[in-house]
Amino acid sequence: MLKLSEITKTYKVGTFGGKSLYAVRKVSFDIKDGEVISLIGESGSGKSTIGRMILKLTSITSGSIEFNGQDISTIKKADLKDYYSHVQGVFQDPFSSCNPIFKADRIFEIMHEEFFPSMPREEWDEKLVEALHCVGLNPEHVQNKFPHQLSGGQLQRFLIARALLLDLKFLVADEIISMLDASTRIDVLNLLADLKSHGLSILFITHDLSLGYYISERAVILYKGTVVEMGETDKIYHTPLHPYTQMLMASVPHLDHKWEQKTTDLGGKVEDITEGCVYFSRCPLEGKGEQCRADIPPLVEVEPGHQVACCCFQK
Amino acid sequence: MSLNIENLTVYYQTLKGEVHALEDASFSLTDGEIMGLAGESGCGKTTLGTSLILLNGRMRYIRGTVLLDGQELPIWDNRGMDEFRFKQVSLIPQYAMSAMNPTRRIGKMVHELIEARHEDYNEIMPELKRRLDLVELPQEVLKLYPIELSGGMKQRMVMVLSTLLNPSLLIADEITSALDVSTQKAVVEMLAEFRDRKFVKSMIVITHDISILSQVADSIMVMYAGQLSEKAPTETIIRHARHPYTKLLISSLPKVGIKYSEEILHGIPGKPPLLLDPPIGCRFRDRCPVAYEKCTQVPPFLELDKDHFVACWKEFEEHA
Amino acid sequence: MSEPKKKNEFLYFAMRNGKLKVGAVIVFIFVLIAIFGPKFARYPLNEFVAGGPNPPSADFYMGTTAYGQDVYAQFVYGLGTTFIVGIIGGGLATLLGMLVGFVGGYKGGWVDEVLNIITNIILVIPTFALLLIMVAYLKLRGVLIESIFIGLTSWPWAARAIRAQTFSLANREFVDLAKLSGMKTMKILFREIAPNMMSYLFMTFILQFGGAILTAATLDFIGLGPTQGVSLGLMMNWATNGSALLLGYWWWFVPPGIAITAVVGALYIMNVGLDEVFNPKLREM
Numbered sequence: 001m002l003k004l005s006e007i008t009k010t011y012k013v014g015t016f017g018g019k020s021l022y023a024v025r026k027v028s029f030d031i032k033d034g035e036v037i038s039l040i041g042e043s044g045s046g047k048s049t050i051g052r053m054i055l056k057l058t059s060i061t062s063g064s065i066e067f068n069g070q071d072i073s074t075i076k077k078a079d080l081k082d083y084y085s086h087v088q089g090v091f092q093d094p095f096s097s098c099n100p101i102f103k104a105d106r107i108f109e110i111m112h113e114e115f116f117p118s119m120p121r122e123e124w125d126e127k128l129v130e131a132l133h134c135v136g137l138n139p140e141h142v143q144n145k146f147p148h149q150l151s152g153g154q155l156q157r158f159l160i161a162r163a164l165l166l167d168l169k170f171l172v173a174d175e176i177i178s179m180l181d182a183s184t185r186i187d188v189l190n191l192l193a194d195l196k197s198h199g200l201s202i203l204f205i206t207h208d209l210s211l212g213y214y215i216s217e218r219a220v221i222l223y224k225g226t227v228v229e230m231g232e233t234d235k236i237y238h239t240p241l242h243p244y245t246q247m248l249m250a251s252v253p254h255l256d257h258k259w260e261q262k263t264t265d266l267g268g269k270v271e272d273i274t275e276g277c278v279y280f281s282r283c284p285l286e287g288k289g290e291q292c293r294a295d296i297p298p299l300v301e302v303e304p305g306h307q308v309a310c311c312c313f314q315k
Numbered sequence: 316m317s318l319n320i321e322n323l324t325v326y327y328q329t330l331k332g333e334v335h336a337l338e339d340a341s342f343s344l345t346d347g348e349i350m351g352l353a354g355e356s357g358c359g360k361t362t363l364g365t366s367l368i369l370l371n372g373r374m375r376y377i378r379g380t381v382l383l384d385g386q387e388l389p390i391w392d393n394r395g396m397d398e399f400r401f402k403q404v405s406l407i408p409q410y411a412m413s414a415m416n417p418t419r420r421i422g423k424m425v426h427e428l429i430e431a432r433h434e435d436y437n438e439i440m441p442e443l444k445r446r447l448d449l450v451e452l453p454q455e456v457l458k459l460y461p462i463e464l465s466g467g468m469k470q471r472m473v474m475v476l477s478t479l480l481n482p483s484l485l486i487a488d489e490i491t492s493a494l495d496v497s498t499q500k501a502v503v504e505m506l507a508e509f510r511d512r513k514f515v516k517s518m519i520v521i522t523h524d525i526s527i528l529s530q531v532a533d534s535i536m537v538m539y540a541g542q543l544s545e546k547a548p549t550e551t552i553i554r555h556a557r558h559p560y561t562k563l564l565i566s567s568l569p570k571v572g573i574k575y576s577e578e579i580l581h582g583i584p585g586k587p588p589l590l591l592d593p594p595i596g597c598r599f600r601d602r603c604p605v606a607y608e609k610c611t612q613v614p615p616f617l618e619l620d621k622d623h624f625v626a627c628w629k630e631f632e633e634h635a
Numbered sequence: 636m637s638e639p640k641k642k643n644e645f646l647y648f649a650m651r652n653g654k655l656k657v658g659a660v661i662v663f664i665f666v667l668i669a670i671f672g673p674k675f676a677r678y679p680l681n682e683f684v685a686g687g688p689n690p691p692s693a694d695f696y697m698g699t700t701a702y703g704q705d706v707y708a709q710f711v712y713g714l715g716t717t718f719i720v721g722i723i724g725g726g727l728a729t730l731l732g733m734l735v736g737f738v739g740g741y742k743g744g745w746v747d748e749v750l751n752i753i754t755n756i757i758l759v760i761p762t763f764a765l766l767l768i769m770v771a772y773l774k775l776r777g778v779l780i781e782s783i784f785i786g787l788t789s790w791p792w793a794a795r796a797i798r799a800q801t802f803s804l805a806n807r808e809f810v811d812l813a814k815l816s817g818m819k820t821m822k823i824l825f826r827e828i829a830p831n832m833m834s835y836l837f838m839t840f841i842l843q844f845g846g847a848i849l850t851a852a853t854l855d856f857i858g859l860g861p862t863q864g865v866s867l868g869l870m871m872n873w874a875t876n877g878s879a880l881l882l883g884y885w886w887w888f889v890p891p892g893i894a895i896t897a898v899v900g901a902l903y904i905m906n907v908g909l910d911e912v913f914n915p916k917l918r919e920m
């Protein structure tokens with residue numbers, strides 16, 4: 001359905017834009033029909049940038065993204081609406097996603113205007129009510145309200161309903177539950193899983209490992225714009241191979257048992273590396289050497305459905 | 316008893332009226348106890364934390380007493396609290412990292428802070444250096460501007476600063492929520508270490524993330540809509556919670572090891588009441604699966620087992 | 636929710652807003668004076684109808700100047716001129732500022748860079764030097780020329796302010812969502828971003844309006860103003876030249892001073908009121 005091939009995003013920095021900074025570096029993976037992939041990374045890992053590139057909100061420096069075989073960078077302005085009728089996004093802050101001076105329903109009004117200008121009002125209203133029911137909202141409770149009169153969870157469902165009005169095939173869900181309260185976030189997560197079972201593909205961007213585990217079949221671990229490990233969720237979580245992934249897994253606070261080892265890595269200042277393994281300066285492995293500093297390790301398949309980018313698995 | 320709070324009630328003044336943000340909170344902390352304070356946004360946990368150190372302009376003290384090491388804190392008196400702040404009670408606020416003045420070198424800021432508390436900077440200096448070493452911050456950090464530090468470094472600096480005068484009580488408000496998982500872990504471990512080294516006697520760690528608390532807290536207190544729901548040792552809260560809200564909250568948390576395809580978790584239907592005009596009785600009543608007539612009265616916060624406090628009529632009934 | 640209904644809603648809150656009503660009423664009163672005042676003038680403008688200074692009386696409603704001109708006639712005509720300068724000069728500056736600010740703030744990149752350079756150039760051009768040159772060429776100057784000149788030289792401040800606002804709004808998620816809905820750039824600017832800045836744009840207009848009136852007064856003072864007519868600024872300067880303050884001719888300089896202050900002040904109060912109307916969070920519901 002969606003295929004990312006070596007996509008890269010660089011930003012020019014420095015006084016005259018002489019240096020480039022990699023936000024995303026040669027990231028490749030694909031998402032199949034009806035699949036949920038978790039894109040997991042800490043702040044600054046470039047995970048949101050990838051989502052924005054898929055949504056064509058940020059330009060791609062190099063590499064390509066294909067949607068059902070078509071390179072999305074070749075889509076003309078006139079055909080953009082067609083692309084957006086299949087691919088949509090929901091973002092982290094539901095309140096910021098609504099124009100604060102209008103009522104929340106206006107986001108639906110825009111959809112009507114832009115995508116279904118000829119649909120009569122009655123028919124549209126029916127479609128809308130159906131979409132709201134689908135995300136578990138009672139239209140009477142949520143229509144004709146201002147964003148701040150709704151809860152974060154309600155608003156986030158609202159925004160999912162907005163996407164469902166279209167012939168949706170792919171959804172980019174960027175940290176969509178990190179701002180919600182514990183008692184409501186799981187319901188939004190369940191809703192996504194439910195949509196998935198109806199054939200929707202989802203890129204679930206998160207920093208919260210337990211959420212990623214709950215919902216996705218496959219996970220991609222991102223560190224400083226580079227994929228360090230990816231594969232089936234179970235394998236990544238239970239037998240992490242990359243030292244970064246191992247550190248992440250060891251840092252997850254579990255409800256039922258305490259952290260085993262003490263932190264040695266305090267996450268001090270990390271210099272920007274343009275060459276070699278991105279994790280070099282923090283890597284605790286004894287086997288790390290000059291090769292790690294010089295070459296960027298490629299992703300290699302260590303077992304079926306489990307790839308890792310670390311010099312230690314380069315045989 | 317390090318801290319003893321009795322019927323503490325604090326309201327917020329707004330244009331629309333008074334928000335009943337904290338209603339009759341009574342609990343105590345023992346020496347060396349790290350208590351986690353958990354709840355959803357707007358449940359009053361931050362109000363409780365900040366009211367122990369500084370009532371801001373919109374907060375109004377209604378009633379209640381706060382005893383710290385047997386001494387009453389005059390929390391309604393902003394001036395009177397001055398001699399306690401920083402020395403007896405200290406706070407790491409929610410956005411402490413961005414609260415540092417960007418135009419001052421950190422050393423200068425520390426200097427001013429200590430002078431303002433009428434302490435001698437030079438006398439404290441050796442201790443400050445020891446503590447910087449402890450959290451693995453180089454001493455050069457005092458010569459830097461806040462912007463030159465990473466998020467984790469800033470957080471450690473703030474922690475060293477706020478505990479420099481060995482306060483009896485430290486309140487840490489959402490100090491981990493903006494951090495990455497790996498830094499989060501380091502910061503939380505540091506909290507425990509500060510307690511073990513007796514830099515602080517006891518702590519209240521406020522967060523919405525119960526799994527963080529389960530790692531470090533000795534006890535957890537859960538709040539809902541301005542009322543205390545339950546307080547118990549950490550293990551008890553996580554495995555044998557008795558308040559229906561705590562039970563539902565714990566069971567709604569996704570954990571590594573639980574998959575949607577194998578086990579579907581459920582949230583709590585409904586939403587918290589508005590505290591401008593809070594419902595009478597137990598405020599969880601509307602969302603509670605076991606609520607009955609009795610719940611229109613406010614349940615007291617009773618110790619059902621040793622160190623296990625619950626505010627739920629149904630539980631009292633079953634216990635009796 | 637349909638379009639007309641939304642407009643009614645703003646109107647509904649606008650009608651209930653005391654600040655907006657008070658401000659609008661004051662401005663409206665002055666506009667009425669400027670329009671209908673001249674009809675009641677008993678003496679022609681700037682004619683020396685009395686021998687010297689007269690305090691207000693039944694004959695001279697607002698007294699006369701030290702030279703014996705009717706203050707009332709000067710006031711009502713001057714008020715009209717002042718409104719014209721304010722509306723044309725302030726309006727032009729606001730429009731140019733909006734155009735440059737919106738495009739620069741939203742598009743970013745090199746477009747923004749170029750617009751920024753132009754803005755800064757206009758900002759540092761010495762206005763008065765430019766004016767002196769212009770005066771040398773234009774022998775007859777009217778209020779219109781003066782207003783346009785003010786408008787063309789004072790937009791950069793507006794552009795900078797609007798650019799900053801646009802920039803922060805353009806990075807909000809609702810703008811991303813509008814893009815994902817396939818909305819066109821201009822539509823996003825005017826339907827999503829501009830409404831959020833309504834009170835801000837109005838505020839800019841007020842500042843430019845007041846600024847234009849004050850600039851006009853300054854220009855008038857150094858003899859670069861209109862070669863005919865009268866304005867509130869001119870009146871105050873004549874009063875200063877005639878030592879009205881020293882000699883106690885309060886009726887000469889107080890009315891134009893009050894009028895300028897009242898009009899600008901009323902517009903400011905309206906602005907606060909409008910902020911409440913446009914921002915639902917400020918509505919006391």
